[in-house]
Amino acid sequence: MCGIIGLVGEACGIGAERLARARDLMLHRGPDQTGLRELEEACLGFRRLAILDLSAAGHQPMLSADGQVALVFNGEIYNFQELRRELELHFPFRSQSDSEVLLNGYLAWGWEELLRRADGMFAFAIWDARRRSFFAARDRVGKKPLFYAETPGGLAFASTLNALSALLPDRRAVDPAALDAYLTYQAVPAPLTIFQGMRQLPPAHQLSCDLGTGEVKVARYWDLPFTPKIRASEAEVLDELDALLRGAVRRRLMSDVPLGAFLSGGVDSSLVTAIMAQEGAGPVQAVVVGFDDPAFDERPHARKVAQRWGAELHEHLLQPDATRDLPEIVWHYGQPLADVSIVPTWYVAKAARQHVTVVLNGDGGDEVFGGYARPMVARAAQHYRRLLPRKLRQALARATHSLDRPGLPRKLRMLAEAGAVTAEQAFTYDRAFRPHRAEAYAPALRAALAGEHPDALYRAAWDRADGADDVDRALYGDFVTYLPDQLLAKMDVSTMAHSVEARSPLLDRQLVEYAARIPTSLRLKGYTTKYLLKRLAERYVPRKVLYRRKQGFVMPAGQWLRGELAPHAEAALLGRPFAERGWMDPDFTRRMLREHQSGVRDWGQPLWTLFVLEIWARQALDGTLSRSDGLEALR
Known part of the structure; x- marks a missing residue:
C-alpha cells in the first residue's frame, strides 16, 4: 500500500x-x-x-x-x-x-x-x-x-x-x-x-x-458479466466456490511483513479466517474489537471461530471517543462520507496495527452473494408486479406506509414499496435526505442543481447491467455504486490511516465473475441471505456463528446525537458558518434537531450526514478546524 x-x-x-x-x-x-x-x-x-x-x-x-x-x-x-x-x-x-x-x-x-x-x-x-x-x-x-x-x-x-x-x-x-x-x-x-x-x-x-x-x-476496461448463466447443481457450485475462494485467499497470503485477519465473527470474515488457517503457515493472527453493549459485541462468535481453527485472537474493547477523534477521522477522507461505521472501522484498523501490517477481511460478501434484503425483495417484487395491477399496488404501499410501526414486518413494507414502482425506481432506495430534498435544501442549492438528481447515477448503473433478471441488476448496482463509493472507501481510508494494508478475497476477480453467473434460483433460497456462502461456510464455521441475527458493524449515531454529540451537533448546525453556506433550509435543520432531541422523530441519519459535512467544511473550506482539534472547537 x-x-x-x-x-x-x-x-x-x-x-x-x-x-x-x-x-x-x-x-x-x-x-x-x-x-x-x-x-x-x-x-x-x-x-x-x-x-x-x-x-x-x-x-x-x-x-x-x-x-x-x-x-x-x-x-x-x-x-x-x-x-x-x-x-x-x-x-x-x-x-x-x-x-x-x-x-x-x-x-x-x-x-x-x-x-x-x-x-x-x-x-x-x-x-x-x-x-x-x-x-x-x-x-x-x-x-x-x-x-x-x-x-x-x-x-x-x-x-x-x-x-x-x-x-x-x-x-x-x-x-x-x-x-x-x-x-x-x-x-x-x-x-x-x-x-x-x-x-x-x-x-x-x-x-x-x-x-x-x-x-x-x-x-x-472491464465490466462484471452476469450472463450466460452457469448450468450446475448446488453441490457443484459449492465445490467450485470453495476452490475459487481457496485460491483467492492463497494469492493474498504473500507478504514480507506480518499478516493477519479482521475476524468480526460474521459469516464472511469467519470463512476467510478458516481458509487462511488451512492455507497459511502457523496460526492466523486475528483481530476483533468488541463493545460493552452485548447487542453489538461479536467477540463471543469470533472466539468460537478462533478456537475451531487455532487462530491467535487479539481482542480489543472498543471505547470510541468521537468528541476527540471525529475531526481526525473525517480529515482522512478529503471529502464527506457519512457511513456511521467510519468510526468503529477506524478503531479496528488502529487495533490491527499493533499486531500486523496486512489484514484479510470479508468485504464484498454481501454484494457478491446477496447479503442484503434488496435482492430478495427484487425477486419477490417481480412476481408481485405481475399479479396485482399498478393502482392496487400503489394503494397497498400507501397503507403500509401509514401503518409503519414495529409490528409490521420490515420485508412486507419493503415489498409493498418496491412493488408500487418499477424495478429501476425501487433500486434507488431512500437514504439520508433523499425523501426530503425539496423541503430540506435551501433555495440557492435547489437553483444550482437546476432539476438534476443523483438518482441518475444509479439508474445508469441499472441500465448498464446485463443481468438475466432484477436480482442480477440489483446486485450489479450495489457492486458498482454502494460497494466502491462507500464501503471500500471506508476500508481503504481507515486502514491506510494506520499504515495497514487490507485485502479482500471475496472480491477476487475470478470469484466475482463466477458468482455473478450463478442463477437466481441457486443464489437465493427463501429469505436466507447469502445462502450459498453460508452453505459453503458450513464446511468450516460453527453453525451457531452462521445462522444468527446479523448485528452489523455500526455505531448508534442517533443516540450519540441525543447524548455526548448533541451540544457539538447543535453548535455546528446552528452556527453562522453553516447557515451562510446556503445549503440547507435553516428552519428544517432546527426542526430536525428539535424533534430528534425530544424523541418525536428519529432524525439520526440525516443529522449525522449534516454533522460530518460541517466538520469537513470547517476543515477544508474555512480552515477553522484542525484535524487534531476536538469537537469542542466547533463551539
Whole structure:
C-alpha cells in the first residue's frame, strides 16, 4: 500500500518543493520510504508502505532501464509471479516486487494488454516520455482510489483528495451535484468529487493523457458479466466456490511483513479466517474489537471461530471517543462520507496495527452473494408486479406506509414499496435526505442543481447491467455504486490511516465473475441471505456463528446525537458558518434537531450526514478546524 502523486505537462513547473509537501500529506499511506522524480514533462511522487521486497530495489518512482518510462503504483498484483516468469525471458529484473512486473509488462505488452493481464487491487500511473503520454488505471472493483484534475496543458493526480488539493494552485468550489449526491446517499460517487474540476477515476476505468494533442480520455476496461448463466447443481457450485475462494485467499497470503485477519465473527470474515488457517503457515493472527453493549459485541462468535481453527485472537474493547477523534477521522477522507461505521472501522484498523501490517477481511460478501434484503425483495417484487395491477399496488404501499410501526414486518413494507414502482425506481432506495430534498435544501442549492438528481447515477448503473433478471441488476448496482463509493472507501481510508494494508478475497476477480453467473434460483433460497456462502461456510464455521441475527458493524449515531454529540451537533448546525453556506433550509435543520432531541422523530441519519459535512467544511473550506482539534472547537 502506498500513496502516489504527480503532474504531467506544463504544471510540472510548480516545483519539487510543492509536490513534496502535497505528497507528504499521505505519510500515513507510506511511512517506510519517500520518492520523487523530476522528469522533463512529468513529476512523480511516492510514499511507500513496504509489503513485498522491503529493500531499496522496490522503491518508487521506478524507471525503465533507459529512463524513458516511469511508474508509480499503489496496491498489490496477485498474479505478479506468473507474469514475472513470462517477462523474465526478455527483461532483467532488479527487484522481487510486483511494481517492476507492471513496468516491464507495459514495455513488453503495451497499456491495454497490461490492464487485461494484471489481476489485483491497484491504482497506478505510467509516464511514457517516448510517446509523451500518461496512463493511469484503477482496479476492477475499486479497492484503491485515484483522484485527478485537468490542468492547463496537462494533468495532476493523487491517491487522496487532500494531496491533490494541495498540489493544485487554486482553491476549488464545492460541486453542487456532488453535494446533492452526498446528502442523498451519504457518499460522493465516482466520478464526482466534492470539488468542481476534481474527479475520481471510477473502478475498472483507465485514464490517458496525450501531451501532443492535449486530449484526456477516460474509458471502462472491464465490466462484471452476469450472463450466460452457469448450468450446475448446488453441490457443484459449492465445490467450485470453495476452490475459487481457496485460491483467492492463497494469492493474498504473500507478504514480507506480518499478516493477519479482521475476524468480526460474521459469516464472511469467519470463512476467510478458516481458509487462511488451512492455507497459511502457523496460526492466523486475528483481530476483533468488541463493545460493552452485548447487542453489538461479536467477540463471543469470533472466539468460537478462533478456537475451531487455532487462530491467535487479539481482542480489543472498543471505547470510541468521537468528541476527540471525529475531526481526525473525517480529515482522512478529503471529502464527506457519512457511513456511521467510519468510526468503529477506524478503531479496528488502529487495533490491527499493533499486531500486523496486512489484514484479510470479508468485504464484498454481501454484494457478491446477496447479503442484503434488496435482492430478495427484487425477486419477490417481480412476481408481485405481475399479479396485482399498478393502482392496487400503489394503494397497498400507501397503507403500509401509514401503518409503519414495529409490528409490521420490515420485508412486507419493503415489498409493498418496491412493488408500487418499477424495478429501476425501487433500486434507488431512500437514504439520508433523499425523501426530503425539496423541503430540506435551501433555495440557492435547489437553483444550482437546476432539476438534476443523483438518482441518475444509479439508474445508469441499472441500465448498464446485463443481468438475466432484477436480482442480477440489483446486485450489479450495489457492486458498482454502494460497494466502491462507500464501503471500500471506508476500508481503504481507515486502514491506510494506520499504515495497514487490507485485502479482500471475496472480491477476487475470478470469484466475482463466477458468482455473478450463478442463477437466481441457486443464489437465493427463501429469505436466507447469502445462502450459498453460508452453505459453503458450513464446511468450516460453527453453525451457531452462521445462522444468527446479523448485528452489523455500526455505531448508534442517533443516540450519540441525543447524548455526548448533541451540544457539538447543535453548535455546528446552528452556527453562522453553516447557515451562510446556503445549503440547507435553516428552519428544517432546527426542526430536525428539535424533534430528534425530544424523541418525536428519529432524525439520526440525516443529522449525522449534516454533522460530518460541517466538520469537513470547517476543515477544508474555512480552515477553522484542525484535524487534531476536538469537537469542542466547533463551539
